[in-house]
Amino acid sequence: MxxxxxxxxxxxxxxxxxxxxxxxxxxxLTIPPVKLSNFTTNNVSLDDGSFDxxxxxxxxxxxxxxxxVGYLPLTQETEADVLPESFYLTQYAISPRLLSYSTEPEYIxxxxxxxxxxxxxxxxxxxxxxxxxxxxxxxxxx
Amino acid sequence: MILYILSxxxxxxxxxxxxxxxxxxxxxxxxxFIIKLSLACGIGISISTFFSLLSLIIFHNLLAxxxxxxxxxxxxxxxxxxxxxxSSVCQExxxxxYQSTVLGKGLRYAFLLAFLLGSCVPLxxxxxxxxxxxxxxxxxxxxxxxxxxxxGSNWTRIFSPxxxxxxxxxxxxxxxxxxxxxxxxxxxxxxxxTALLFTLATIGLLTSSITQMKGxxxxxxxxxxxxxxxxxxxxxxxxxxxxxxxxxxxxTMIFLTSALQSKDNPGLLFLAGTSLAATIFTKNEGYQFLxxxxxxxxxxxxxxWFTKEGKYMLMSLIPISxxxxxxxxHYAPANDxxxxxxxxxxxxxxxDPTRYAFIGSFFAAHILNFGGFIINIPxxxxxxxxxxxxxxxxxxxxPILVIFITLILVLVGYFSIYVISPHDLKWHLKTSIDRLxxxxxxxxxxxxxxxxxxxxxxxxxxxxx
Numbered sequence: 001m002x003x004x005x006x007x008x009x010x011x012x013x014x015x016x017x018x019x020x021x022x023x024x025x026x027x028x029l030t031i032p033p034v035k036l037s038n039f040t041t042n043n044v045s046l047d048d049g050s051f052d053x054x055x056x057x058x059x060x061x062x063x064x065x066x067x068x069v070g071y072l073p074l075t076q077e078t079e080a081d082v083l084p085e086s087f088y089l090t091q092y093a094i095s096p097r098l099l100s101y102s103t104e105p106e107y108i109x110x111x112x113x114x115x116x117x118x119x120x121x122x123x124x125x126x127x128x129x130x131x132x133x134x135x136x137x138x139x140x141x142x
Numbered sequence: 143m144i145l146y147i148l149s150x151x152x153x154x155x156x157x158x159x160x161x162x163x164x165x166x167x168x169x170x171x172x173x174x175f176i177i178k179l180s181l182a183c184g185i186g187i188s189i190s191t192f193f194s195l196l197s198l199i200i201f202h203n204l205l206a207x208x209x210x211x212x213x214x215x216x217x218x219x220x221x222x223x224x225x226x227x228x229s230s231v232c233q234e235x236x237x238x239x240y241q242s243t244v245l246g247k248g249l250r251y252a253f254l255l256a257f258l259l260g261s262c263v264p265l266x267x268x269x270x271x272x273x274x275x276x277x278x279x280x281x282x283x284x285x286x287x288x289x290x291x292x293x294g295s296n297w298t299r300i301f302s303p304x305x306x307x308x309x310x311x312x313x314x315x316x317x318x319x320x321x322x323x324x325x326x327x328x329x330x331x332x333x334x335x336t337a338l339l340f341t342l343a344t345i346g347l348l349t350s351s352i353t354q355m356k357g358x359x360x361x362x363x364x365x366x367x368x369x370x371x372x373x374x375x376x377x378x379x380x381x382x383x384x385x386x387x388x389x390x391x392x393x394t395m396i397f398l399t400s401a402l403q404s405k406d407n408p409g410l411l412f413l414a415g416t417s418l419a420a421t422i423f424t425k426n427e428g429y430q431f432l433x434x435x436x437x438x439x440x441x442x443x444x445x446x447w448f449t450k451e452g453k454y455m456l457m458s459l460i461p462i463s464x465x466x467x468x469x470x471x472h473y474a475p476a477n478d479x480x481x482x483x484x485x486x487x488x489x490x491x492x493x494d495p496t497r498y499a500f501i502g503s504f505f506a507a508h509i510l511n512f513g514g515f516i517i518n519i520p521x522x523x524x525x526x527x528x529x530x531x532x533x534x535x536x537x538x539x540x541p542i543l544v545i546f547i548t549l550i551l552v553l554v555g556y557f558s559i560y561v562i563s564p565h566d567l568k569w570h571l572k573t574s575i576d577r578l579x580x581x582x583x584x585x586x587x588x589x590x591x592x593x594x595x596x597x598x599x600x601x602x603x604x605x606x607x
Contacts, residue, residue, distance in 0.1 A: 006601065021255060023516040024260050027372040085276075095288055
């Protein structure tokens with residue numbers, strides 16, 4: 001069998017076609033399992049869990065749409081001085097209110113994952129409302 | 143769901159009207175309709191979103207957008223009347239007899255199967271990640287939420303320093319916010335539909351444009367190649383602006399390639415200018431692309447080209463770019479790459495050879511491993527080149543040279559940004575380099591398959607021997 005130009009070109013095209021089909025099929029088969037619940041609930045899906053945006057519904061009702069609010073906890077910044085993921089997600093949840101990674105604004109949103117860190121962080125602030133889901137609305141003591 | 147689909151029909155209709163009116167083909171061919179429909183998706187969204195921006199700047203209200211659309215339709219009809227005797231390039235490259243062969247049919251069915259399977263990837267990922275990935279909820283969808291909730295009256299709040307990457311262009315967030323405004327709800331379906339639309343439109347545009355230039359089989363091959371790129375399919379679900387940007391890079395190159403094959407194509411050049419303006423409306427990388435393509439055109443055709451045929455491209459590029467630049471200068475804060483940097487800082491980075499070595503090694507590693515392919519497609523394409531050689535028509539040589547120079551300049555530009563970047567270099571490269579290559583990937587495939595001989599050409603050469 002001679003491998004002239006036409007033969008080797010056609011073999012290459014056929015091989016390429018099957019390789020592309022195989023690649024596409026494998027891409028489809030290896031995607032993460034579909035979690036339809038993330039689509040129906042107001043959760044932001046993360047690689048290691050999810051973030052419930054509805055936790056902030058109560059605090060949104062208490063703050064005007066043009067509010068600028070502070071944030072707690074102020075943890076050590078991560079790689080390349082990027083702010084924590086939870087900060088950006090909280091900003092996303094309370095839009096169009098703007099979130100400042102500081103405690104300078106009059107009102108502050110606390111987004112805590114455990115009671116101990118919450119107790120430590122809120123010292124020096126007045127609790128306006130504790131929503132019972134890790135979200136606390138705070139204010140500077142007068 | 144139906145309302146969301148209907149809300150996209152308006153911008154697509156605008157795009158189809160605009161593209162069909164300006165780019166008239168002498169005969170209707172299926173692939174030409176698919177090109178125009180694919181173009182309509184992206185160009186339509188960019189035009190309608192540009193008018194949303196104008197309505198915000200002038201009337202501080204997103205609902206004033208239809209005023210500009212009516213005016214735009216009128217201008218388009220005047221253009222059509224003014225240049226009605228100018229025919230645009232429409233090639234017939236389909237070889238009917240070849241399409242009935244086993245290989246022709248096989249490629250067609252393979253492409254359709256791959257398209258069906260590939261479309262499911264971003265769709266299924268979206269069901270699990272409806273809010274997209276990090277940049278989607280931290281930047282793009284976040285910006286859309288701020289614009290929508292402000293209802294236009296205080297829209298400049300989006301440029302607050304508290305907003306992440308407030309300097310980023312507004313095409314994607316504004317198109318999402320505009321959809322929400324019409325539907326009076328900010329359901330997540332708007333960003334999802336926008337992302338899927340651009341993904342499918344890019345596949346359709348690449349496949350149909352190569353079909354027009356080189357024949358149906360070549361079109362199916364390039365479509366297979368793009369669909370077989372896992373990174374492209376995953377990015378399609380991420381709700382980032384990289385896929386829309388890749389669409390506009392590609393559409394600009396398609397318009398220019400078609401226009402530069404012969405003289406007297408004002409419509410295609412006008413569309414090229416519109417598409418080029420859309421790149422700077424989508425991401426900041428668009429400015430690099432704009433400079434690169436203008437430089438490439440200057441090198442290949444010289445400066446005088448811009449005063450002759452090129453003036454039609456400038457006719458659409460300059461007014462749109464002027465508005466976008468005004469928004470950037472007047473409202474937007476400084477970009478994070480340049481903010482806070484002094485000349486001394488930049489010079490010290492430019493003169494540090496270790497940065498070049500580090501970035502170069504990252505580039506090389508990621509080019510070789512780009513895409514997440516099961517079978518390494520870039521290396522395969524190199525082998526394919528060696529086997530089948532290069533075959534391109536004489537009239538395509540200069541346009542291909544423009545594309546090639548543009549891509550090289552864009553890569554050089556990306557490299558330069560990393561050199562002067564104030565961020566941790568490893569972090570900056572790790573989090574962005576794959577997406578930068580992805581922006582160029584459809585255009586690289588377009589260039590590649592313009593150079594490669596089509597299966598029809600290969601068979602003809604054998605028959606002639």
